[in-house]
Amino acid sequence: MTEDSYEQTEPDQEVLIVTGMSGAGRSTVGNALEDLGWYVVDNLPPQMLRPLMELAGRAGTNLPKIAAIVDVRGGSLFSDLQETIDSLRVGIPVRILFLEATDAALVRRFEQVRRPHPLQGDGTLLDGITAERQRMLPMRESSDIIIDTSDFNIHQLATAISETFASAGAPGVQVTVLSFGFKYGLPADADLVADMRFLPNPFWVPELRPLSGLDPVVSEYVFAQEGAEEFLRGYALALAPVLAGYQRENKRHATIAIGCTGGKHRSVAVAERLARILRDQPGVAVRVKHRDLGRE
Structure with missing residues (x-):
């Protein structure tokens, strides 16, 4: 050479x-x-x-x-x-x-x-x-x-x-916000788990059943329910010091799991909204994954 x-x-x-x-x-x-x-x-x-x-x-x-x-x-x-x-x-x-x-x-x-x-x-x-x-x-x-x-x-x-x-602007922690269905089992790699089954299930609304939490009408339905907006704001606020602490302790990957019964409506809608909020936190890069979306 x-x-x-x-x-x-x-x-x-x-x-x-x-x-x-x-x-x-x-x-x-x-x-x-x-x-x-x-x-x-x-x-x-x-x-x-x-x-x-x-x-x-x-x-x-x-x-x-x-x-x-x-x-x-x-x-x-x-x-x-x-x-x-x-x-x-x-x-x-x-x-x-x-x-x-x-x-x-x-x-x-x-x-x-x-x-x-x-x-x-x-x-x-x-x-x-x-x-x-x-x-x-x-x-x-x-x-x-x-x-x-x-x-x-x-x-x-x-x-x-x-x-x-570390490169300038590189995220301190890579967060995966993961929606899932409890009936298919807890995600084995979840660091934190939140349960959305306290909200009414859009599955029992005939016109919403074939849709998912990615559809605006389903998301609007979920967040119109009592406690939904309050939970989202409170959970995002509680996660702020957690993610800051992960960065201080050099924990570079974290999975935040959001669950509902089947992983199709409530968990998907909440995961999408939560990810948008977390992206505004310094040093945090966020991606969203819907584990059970599409399953029967």
Whole structure:
């Protein structure tokens, strides 16, 4: 692969190398980046960075954000990492994220999971950490971003990654408002469930029975019932701090289920109206799904 072929990488593509100390949170960072829309490759041997960049150049905007997690598990291959990155940087804008932590924090984490350090060998846990820290020193010195995770739990680290790498205007939480019918069972992935069976059922109105909550006449009927508008306003108001809290805790996906008997009239109408209200909340992206609409 020639140097010119690297230049085929799209100028707005982002390439990130994630490395650092074992136990400092690489897996958590990888998961957080995936939630932000990055294409993440874990435990990649340094020699595979070149083919990965070639793939990125061919994919263009289909792979706008690529993150490769590289660490000492690559064994002797790791010694080529710095040289490989230096050669890639000739034609590609590559950033390096280095995850750091104190010896005490790393020892505590390894003891919690009861696993040996990858460089420990016949020595102690601290022997492995010391050997890795020495081996990682050149990479740390050439890193663009260094994050000390010593005092972070996994949620705090994920939040830090989100704040560092989230695109401007990217939603903090993706909400799915899901209508469903109780007679077909509760949605297994629902985070919150609301029951619309306290409202009169349009099914028993002959002219409304063949229609659905997507039809204006059905929606008007549902929200003309006592308590319907009050519920919608109150529920949307109650969801505001919940969704704000989801964003603070880095919960990036949430499903709000709205149910009625068959999932055709009341739940559909309420789900549509609720979604319109939630779209006005900052940091929230909303989609609507009607699970049981169309079922007999």
